Amino acid sequence: MKKLINSPEHLVVESMEGFVAAHLDLVQAHFNPNYIIRADAPVKKKVAIISGGGSGHEPMHGGYVGEGMLDAACPGAVFTSPTPDQMYEASKAAHGGAGVLHIVKNYTGDVLNFEMAADLLRADGIEVESVIIDDDVAVKDSLYTAGRRGVGATVLAEKITGGAAAAGWGLKDVADICRKVNANARSMGVALTSCTVPHVGKPTFDLPEDQYELGIGIHGEPGRTRLPLESADKIVERMMEPIISDLPFKSGDEVLLFVNGMGGTPVLELYVLYRKAQQLAAKAGLKVVRNLVGPYMTSLEMAGASITLLKLDDTLKKYWDAPVNTPALRWGK
Amino acid sequence: MKKLINSPEHLVVESMEGFVAAHLDLVQAHFNPNYIIRADAPVKKKVAIISGGGSGHEPMHGGYVGEGMLDAACPGAVFTSPTPDQMYEASKAAHGGAGVLHIVKNYTGDVLNFEMAADLLRADGIEVESVIIDDDVAVKDSLYTAGRRGVGATVLAEKITGGAAAAGWGLKDVADICRKVNANARSMGVALTSCTVPHVGKPTFDLPEDQYELGIGIHGEPGRTRLPLESADKIVERMMEPIISDLPFKSGDEVLLFVNGMGGTPVLELYVLYRKAQQLAAKAGLKVVRNLVGPYMTSLEMAGASITLLKLDDTLKKYWDAPVNTPALRWGK
Numbered sequence: 001m002k003k004l005i006n007s008p009e010h011l012v013v014e015s016m017e018g019f020v021a022a023h024l025d026l027v028q029a030h031f032n033p034n035y036i037i038r039a040d041a042p043v044k045k046k047v048a049i050i051s052g053g054g055s056g057h058e059p060m061h062g063g064y065v066g067e068g069m070l071d072a073a074c075p076g077a078v079f080t081s082p083t084p085d086q087m088y089e090a091s092k093a094a095h096g097g098a099g100v101l102h103i104v105k106n107y108t109g110d111v112l113n114f115e116m117a118a119d120l121l122r123a124d125g126i127e128v129e130s131v132i133i134d135d136d137v138a139v140k141d142s143l144y145t146a147g148r149r150g151v152g153a154t155v156l157a158e159k160i161t162g163g164a165a166a167a168g169w170g171l172k173d174v175a176d177i178c179r180k181v182n183a184n185a186r187s188m189g190v191a192l193t194s195c196t197v198p199h200v201g202k203p204t205f206d207l208p209e210d211q212y213e214l215g216i217g218i219h220g221e222p223g224r225t226r227l228p229l230e231s232a233d234k235i236v237e238r239m240m241e242p243i244i245s246d247l248p249f250k251s252g253d254e255v256l257l258f259v260n261g262m263g264g265t266p267v268l269e270l271y272v273l274y275r276k277a278q279q280l281a282a283k284a285g286l287k288v289v290r291n292l293v294g295p296y297m298t299s300l301e302m303a304g305a306s307i308t309l310l311k312l313d314d315t316l317k318k319y320w321d322a323p324v325n326t327p328a329l330r331w332g333k
Numbered sequence: 334m335k336k337l338i339n340s341p342e343h344l345v346v347e348s349m350e351g352f353v354a355a356h357l358d359l360v361q362a363h364f365n366p367n368y369i370i371r372a373d374a375p376v377k378k379k380v381a382i383i384s385g386g387g388s389g390h391e392p393m394h395g396g397y398v399g400e401g402m403l404d405a406a407c408p409g410a411v412f413t414s415p416t417p418d419q420m421y422e423a424s425k426a427a428h429g430g431a432g433v434l435h436i437v438k439n440y441t442g443d444v445l446n447f448e449m450a451a452d453l454l455r456a457d458g459i460e461v462e463s464v465i466i467d468d469d470v471a472v473k474d475s476l477y478t479a480g481r482r483g484v485g486a487t488v489l490a491e492k493i494t495g496g497a498a499a500a501g502w503g504l505k506d507v508a509d510i511c512r513k514v515n516a517n518a519r520s521m522g523v524a525l526t527s528c529t530v531p532h533v534g535k536p537t538f539d540l541p542e543d544q545y546e547l548g549i550g551i552h553g554e555p556g557r558t559r560l561p562l563e564s565a566d567k568i569v570e571r572m573m574e575p576i577i578s579d580l581p582f583k584s585g586d587e588v589l590l591f592v593n594g595m596g597g598t599p600v601l602e603l604y605v606l607y608r609k610a611q612q613l614a615a616k617a618g619l620k621v622v623r624n625l626v627g628p629y630m631t632s633l634e635m636a637g638a639s640i641t642l643l644k645l646d647d648t649l650k651k652y653w654d655a656p657v658n659t660p661a662l663r664w665g666k
Binding site for chain 1: 335336337338339340344345347348349350351352354355388389391392396411523525526542545562564565566568596597598599600601602603604605606607608609611624626628631633634636637638663664
């Protein structure tokens, strides 16, 4: 295993330490339990938005903490759910009096632990709404998940709900717009290589030199099928068809097209995927009016990519465009 | 070779097509010869800043075209210098009447081709200044370079000169601040793995499973030495010592600390490096008042990282902080 780390045991905490040292103007860290929180938390009278999940998917979620996006993020060990006390303490610290929204990717550990934290918070008299993200069309059930997995839509949901919360929306409305993002989004991913979880020390799975996995999960969970390596255009076709037909997206829809790198795939290649995905969207009559291209939700050093399509309306566009100032995503001011 | 491409021959052009499709509000592309140029070029009476180099280092340079940074970028084939006609045509199209600055990384092909383009431009009556970036302290001469190689300081020079040009500075002054950035910056890199140039089809070099290369170049050029894999902290020590002693940086200096990912190293690890680099800077009495952490100048999917230290003054800080709006870097408005 070749990694730029000191030890698997200290990786997450040392990375958090470096992260907050680099972004002191935006975020602070709390240790034991571990969470990243806005430097100016709690923001009074604003709905607090909390997310979290296993580490290894950076910049998600800590990179999205800041004005116009998350109030706090709870990083678990690599590819391991954070614990309920992380979510509980982060939510309490971020709570500004207007309630808390938990954005939860649909992995069984995440779901259970966020539920437990929500129960504790409610016992303290804090209002909590939870939204589960499950946008991955690849498989019905998966290694760590009952139902569909939560993938790229999470980034979009965090941005859009963050914009709505910053605009002063109430808890129920912020939760509802989060549910709308999830309902309107569909995703699928592919992997060309595995990745190595540091405390495991060897690749999560083996993928022969001439094959790729269609429908991969962000922890290397099996997808739909393994296929002989094909052209980028053909691979994009195989992802876009199930994405478009699942919602279904319809001719005339305005969409956001998100091409996400899994970590080990160069940006040069991501734009080759974007090119074809946009052509296929146009062929289906979809209007790509917003986009995001880059490694925004990774799987350590895995070579691969995912595509997410989000059907937009004026409200979703407005809060996608709203100012954001986080370590990993910023624009508008 | 596992890559998300259609063919090595079409990779750069298809990636450019996807890139401009995604960022139409900021950039446009010209093909034959190939360049990326600001959507609103030429900007009248502003010094035009042009850079370029082999592809495979994304988001450099196309990702830095836009308000407050580059006016145009010329991508060569992967790890191959662009041709003089690219730089000539890009410069002519970007020229707004106030002259042209070429920012050139010190690789022999880049230097020669930019020189040829500058001669052609001068023959057309266009004023040209060229600044060669050579911040890599690892080795004196290298595989493709006489003298030191140009690495991380390039990103910083493009941002700071872009800010000065946007503020209305004249050509000579913009070139001078670019020279100052180069004079004040020192860098060094390490690699844990090689990368595969698509038209070659096999890894550029072999690096045994238990070794890393200290002082690697961004095309995999040999560094100072190969060492048994060590802790991240030890590796950062081996990079920071020659960087700090070379300028030399002195106690009390204000610096920008740039930890750059080579492509295949997760952001989780980059922050572990940042943590130690900042500690060592502090130990040397340096004040890290600005930073940049992420894959901003890559070597395809190479696992590795580089560190750049830039000594700051009030002017450099001012133009580092100035608004920028490009596909890969944006803040401030």
